[in-house]
Amino acid sequence: MINFIKKTSLFAFIIIIFIGTCELLIRNNKDNMYSYKHNYIIENGNNINSLIFGSSHGFFGVMPKYLNQPAFNLANDSQPIRMDYGLLQGYMKYFDNLETVIITISYGSLRGSGWRTEKSAIHKVKYSLYMDANIDNKFIYNFAISSTKFFPGALKSCFRPNKELRCDSLGWGTSYHIDNKRTEWEGDISEAAIKRHTHSHTEYLSANINCLENMIALCKENNIRPIIITAPTWHSYYDNLDKTQYDEMLDVVNNLQNKYNIEYYNFIKDSRFEADDFYDGDHLSNIGAGKFTKILADTLGI
Amino acid sequence: MLFNSIEFLLFLPIVFILYWFVFNRSVKLQNAFVVVVSYIFYGWWDWRFLILIAFTSACSFYSSLLIQKVNSTPPHKNYAKLYAAANIIINLIILGIFKYFNFFSENFDILFRSFGIELNWLTLDVLLPVGISFYTFQALSYTIDVYKGSIKPTNSIIDLFAYISFFPQLVAGPIERATNLLPQFYKTREFDYAKAVDGCRQILWGFFKKMIIADRCAIEVNRIWDTYPEQSGFTLLCGAIFFTFQIYGDFSGYSDIAIGTARLFGINLMRNFNFPYFSRDIAEFWRKWHISLTTWFRDYIYIPLGGSRFGKSKAFRNTLIIFLVSGFWHGANWTFIAWGAYHALLFLPLMLIGSNRKNRDVVAAGRILPSVKELFQMSVTFFFVVIGWIIFRANNITEAWNYICGIFNPSLFDISKPTSKGNIILIILFVLVEWLQRNKQHALQLPNKHIFKYSIIRYLIYFAITISTIVLRGQQSDFIYFQF
Numbered sequence: 001m002i003n004f005i006k007k008t009s010l011f012a013f014i015i016i017i018f019i020g021t022c023e024l025l026i027r028n029n030k031d032n033m034y035s036y037k038h039n040y041i042i043e044n045g046n047n048i049n050s051l052i053f054g055s056s057h058g059f060f061g062v063m064p065k066y067l068n069q070p071a072f073n074l075a076n077d078s079q080p081i082r083m084d085y086g087l088l089q090g091y092m093k094y095f096d097n098l099e100t101v102i103i104t105i106s107y108g109s110l111r112g113s114g115w116r117t118e119k120s121a122i123h124k125v126k127y128s129l130y131m132d133a134n135i136d137n138k139f140i141y142n143f144a145i146s147s148t149k150f151f152p153g154a155l156k157s158c159f160r161p162n163k164e165l166r167c168d169s170l171g172w173g174t175s176y177h178i179d180n181k182r183t184e185w186e187g188d189i190s191e192a193a194i195k196r197h198t199h200s201h202t203e204y205l206s207a208n209i210n211c212l213e214n215m216i217a218l219c220k221e222n223n224i225r226p227i228i229i230t231a232p233t234w235h236s237y238y239d240n241l242d243k244t245q246y247d248e249m250l251d252v253v254n255n256l257q258n259k260y261n262i263e264y265y266n267f268i269k270d271s272r273f274e275a276d277d278f279y280d281g282d283h284l285s286n287i288g289a290g291k292f293t294k295i296l297a298d299t300l301g302i
Numbered sequence: 303m304l305f306n307s308i309e310f311l312l313f314l315p316i317v318f319i320l321y322w323f324v325f326n327r328s329v330k331l332q333n334a335f336v337v338v339v340s341y342i343f344y345g346w347w348d349w350r351f352l353i354l355i356a357f358t359s360a361c362s363f364y365s366s367l368l369i370q371k372v373n374s375t376p377p378h379k380n381y382a383k384l385y386a387a388a389n390i391i392i393n394l395i396i397l398g399i400f401k402y403f404n405f406f407s408e409n410f411d412i413l414f415r416s417f418g419i420e421l422n423w424l425t426l427d428v429l430l431p432v433g434i435s436f437y438t439f440q441a442l443s444y445t446i447d448v449y450k451g452s453i454k455p456t457n458s459i460i461d462l463f464a465y466i467s468f469f470p471q472l473v474a475g476p477i478e479r480a481t482n483l484l485p486q487f488y489k490t491r492e493f494d495y496a497k498a499v500d501g502c503r504q505i506l507w508g509f510f511k512k513m514i515i516a517d518r519c520a521i522e523v524n525r526i527w528d529t530y531p532e533q534s535g536f537t538l539l540c541g542a543i544f545f546t547f548q549i550y551g552d553f554s555g556y557s558d559i560a561i562g563t564a565r566l567f568g569i570n571l572m573r574n575f576n577f578p579y580f581s582r583d584i585a586e587f588w589r590k591w592h593i594s595l596t597t598w599f600r601d602y603i604y605i606p607l608g609g610s611r612f613g614k615s616k617a618f619r620n621t622l623i624i625f626l627v628s629g630f631w632h633g634a635n636w637t638f639i640a641w642g643a644y645h646a647l648l649f650l651p652l653m654l655i656g657s658n659r660k661n662r663d664v665v666a667a668g669r670i671l672p673s674v675k676e677l678f679q680m681s682v683t684f685f686f687v688v689i690g691w692i693i694f695r696a697n698n699i700t701e702a703w704n705y706i707c708g709i710f711n712p713s714l715f716d717i718s719k720p721t722s723k724g725n726i727i728l729i730i731l732f733v734l735v736e737w738l739q740r741n742k743q744h745a746l747q748l749p750n751k752h753i754f755k756y757s758i759i760r761y762l763i764y765f766a767i768t769i770s771t772i773v774l775r776g777q778q779s780d781f782i783y784f785q786f
Contacts, residue, residue: 001322001493008502011761015768022773140308148517148775155773 019145026144026154027129031163034130037074037171045094048072050302053084053215054104056173057231061284062102064170066293069302073171075104080114081208083127085215086135092222100225100302103215106282107230107241107268108197110208110249122149176279177286190236190281197282198242209252216260226260227300228253232267232292237281265299267292303346305559306513313343318566322493329490333464336487336567340469344432351431354400358393359459359466362441365389366448366455366462373451386449390442397438400430405634433473435631439598441466444480446602453481461487470563474556476574476594479601483571491568501565503746506764508558510771515551515732517776519544522722527695530705535714538705540721545695546688547729550579553592558744577740579687579733580665582679584648585658587687595631599624614653621653622646632694637702641694648686664741 030039041048050071052062058075074087084103115123115135125147128134140146144154157163167173182189219226230249253264267273272295277288284292296302303309317339325335345352365385372381398406414420444465447453456462465484471477526533526541533541557574564571578590588596604624610617622643629642652658665680666672672680689706696702739745748754748763 001495004493004495004498005319007499011764011768014765015772018769019772145772152773 022151022155023144025158026151029154029158030130031165032126032130032157033076033166034126036165036167037072038131040072040169040171041074041091041094044072045091046096048095049097050100050102051088051095051098052102052104052171053079053088054102054231055079055106055109056283057106058102058104058229059167059173060176060279061104061231061289061292062296063168063172063289063293065168065172066290067297067302069099071170071302073167073173075171075173077173078123080112081105081109081211081215082114082116082135083123083133085211085218086127086133087131088215088218090131090133092218095222098222098224100227100300101215101219102296102300103212103226103228105212105228105230105249105253106197107233107246107249108199110212110252111199111202111205111245112197112208113204114208114211116204116207121147125150172289174286176283176289178276178279181279181285185278185280186234186236190234191240193280193282194237194240194242198245202248205248209256212252212256213260216256216262220260226262228256228262228264229296230264230266230268232270232273232277232284232288233282234273234275234278234280235269238269263300265296267295303343305556305563306509309346313339314563314566321567326490329488330458330460332490333458333460333487336464336469337460337467340464340467340472343469344467344472347432348429354396354431354434355437355467356463358396358438358441359463361389361392362444362466363456363459363462366445367457369445369448370455382449386445389445393438393442393445397434400428400434402634403428436475436477437466437472439477439595440480443477443598443602444484447480453484456484456488468564468569470560470567470569471571474553474560475592476557476560476572477598478571478594479598483569486569493568497565497568500743500747501562503764504558504562504565504744506562506767506771507744507746508555508560508562510767511551511555511558511732513555513771513775514728516548516555517551518725518728518774519548519551519776521776522725523548523695526721527705530701530708533708534716535709535711536717537721538709539714540726542688542692542695542705542709543729544722544725546579546684546691547732549691549694550575551732573743577736579684580680580737580740581683581687582661582665582676583652583657583683584645584686585652586661587683588645588649589662595628599628603627618650618653621650625649635697636699637693637696640699640702641690644690644693648690667741670738 030036047070049069050064050067052058052064052071052073052075054075056075056077059073059077059079062073062075064071064073074084074091076083081103088101113120121141124134124136124138124141125144128141129144134141144151164174166175216226250266256262257264273284273288273291277284277291279285279288303313321332321335321339325331341352341355344355365388368385369382372378372385444453444462448455456465461484464487465478465480468478468483523541523545526537526544530538530541554575561571561574572594574592574594576590576593578587581587581590604620607620607623608616609620625642625646626639627642629638629640629645632638632641649658666676692705693699693702696705735745739747746764746767748760753759
């Protein structure tokens with residue numbers, strides 16, 4: 001019996017050491033966008049006047065370098081309002097001069113799950129490990145090993161030299177360059193995006209609205225100007241949206257405008273944007289992002 | 303509590319230590335401890351489920367004592383049947399309410415509506431207790447065995463509670479027979495090093511099957527199934543094959559973990575899977591798939607119905623009943639009944655030509671490769687099993703039919719849209735390992751020869767499997783058979 005316990009304990013110990021080493025490697029691998037953004041906020045938070053939040057539409061669509069005041073893009077692929085709020089809350093102590101918060105709301109933002117399902121563990125672990133934002137307050141999300149999708153890739157990336165950050169020095173997403181645009185951007189890709197963003201149920205709607213309201217309230221408490229925007233999309237996308245879901249988004253934002261006296265700018269069907277401004281049906285390319293940010297700077301006066 | 307959870311990872315060593323070092327002084331203490339930890343394990347899902355299992359166990363205990371009492375007093379002997387029947391009916395009513403009530407209610411509603419009669423029967427909004435079919439069948443096994451006189455009823459309620467709730471096999475089997483498991487609770491268990499080590503190996507292989515094979519296949523299966531009308535025939539075929547391995551990895555993985563865990567506690571559970579995808583005909587498949595359920599139906603339904611003793615037509619009828627009941631046991635849906643009927647259709651012709659008892663040996667015994675004939679037989683059987691799993695996995699009969707039709711069209715040969723290559727490679731490797739180990743109890747029973755005689759090699763294999771299971775595992779999910 002003692003022999004059995006000794007052997008199994010030794011076996012388990014070696015496995016724990018191996019996993020622990022991997023965990024340490026992953027945690028200390030700071031060559032990723034999350035760590036970069038985290039460190040940037042800690043080091044430069046005091047100088048930032050404007051912050052951009054939202055999903056890929058804000059991440060690829062707003063280039064802080066074209067705004068007239070120091071700004072930083074804290075949006076990311078699929079990032080829900082819930083995480084926007086979590087990040088703003090967590091980093092608030094670093095912002096002494098923050099004046100404006102731009103919240104990008106997209107067609108699918110309000111009905112989306114907001115990473116409340118198990119499938120989103122991969123995202124939650126990344127934010128928790130590298131940005132100290134454990135929005136679910138779940139102990140296991142503090143460990144890379146808890147995400148089956150994240151762990152192997154993250155481990156591999158520890159041994160990969162010259163990793164790309166996927167964002168520029170001010171946090172804007174660099175992946176959607178016009179040169180990489182795919183031929184079917186107007187057709188299949190737009191169609192798939194609409195399908196992904198259209199939700200038949202409203203299970204998460206009120207929780208998402210609640211997060212948005214909390215975020216606005218947090219801004220107001222700290223004398224920050226919250227602005228809601230909706231980024232431009234191509235007609236192959238906006239012509240095929242589900243009308244009920246789209247109108248619902250407009251209603252929600254209009255109610256918030258009235259309730260909190262905030263600004264909302266909807267560019268979803270803005271005709272100033274041409275085919276080259278888009279990477280696909282619902283994302284701006286690097287050309288479009290520059291153009292959009294300049295329009296935004298003029299419109300918002302920032 | 304799920305086997306593939308952090309909770310179980312902590313639960314198992316604590317229970318193991320307490321079982322062997324604190325509660326090993328007497329058999330009573332050991333059994334009482336088994337009951338307590340089994341109830342903690344089961345109550346982890348929902349404590350209310352404990353009321354049901356305790357009620358089922360108590361009914362079985364007292365009815366069996368009554369059966370024994372009337373059996374020993376000749377004038378009242380006929381009451382034995384009554385007590386046995388009462389307990390069986392009570393258990394089946396509980397099972398029926400929780401598992402089948404809504405099915406019958408909805409189907410009667412549809413039937414009567416087709417005659418223009420509105421019934422508006424109620425449906426119950428109740429949670430299906432995890433593993434209810436498994437422990438109910440185990441409880442029934444005890445009552446029937448006591449009634450038949452195959453086993454004496456136990457006078458200790460703790461022993462019976464331990465038998466019905468023994469945590470490794472409580473929620474997904476193997477469905478134990480009272481004659482095998484209950485007597486093991488009568489004597490103090492002795493720790494057996496070799497048995498425990500082999501149990502650990504079996505647990506490891508079970509986790510590999512569940513977390514690597516089943517959980518990784520599940521991702522692809524769900525993706526393909528959710529969008530099946532848009533998929534090519536080739537992708538649909540891959541989806542069906544992935545599900546074939548998902549359900550095998552999931553269920554046999556659970557059984558391996560259960561059997562291995564039980565061995566750590568000095569308990570031997572019956573074998574539940576015997577490499578079923580290496581079967582040469584459907585009859586062999588059913589001797590190797592979910593053995594504990596198949597033999598349960600054989601012992602408690604097929605044989606009491608007359609088995610094959612009263613001519614071929616009765617044997618056919620009894621076999622058909624077994625397959626339909628077996629399908630229905632899996633769930634309250636017509637797809638499961640259709641799945642049972644489909645397998646009956648494949649099985650009955652074998653009975654007709656009298657070849658359902660062939661192929662009882664290990665395929666290609668003593669050889670590395672199968673013969674061309676064996677390979678052909680296994681491929682054909684595998685193909686029919688895959689089609690069966692489509693019916694099993696579908697939400698309704700129409701979906702199953704559409705899925706099958708979707709496979710058999712020209713796009714079946716369109717391999718331009720590759721499906722998950724990683725999974726295909728993994729499955730090929732898995733099949734290879736299982737093939738090489740097909741004459742063993744489980745794939746990690748390595749021979750003590752060739753390179754495997756060096757313990758360093760064996761340990762390297764165990765480390766590689768453990769680490770790949772942790773690192774490459776799919777998304778954590780419940781075991782499929784919990785819902786049954």
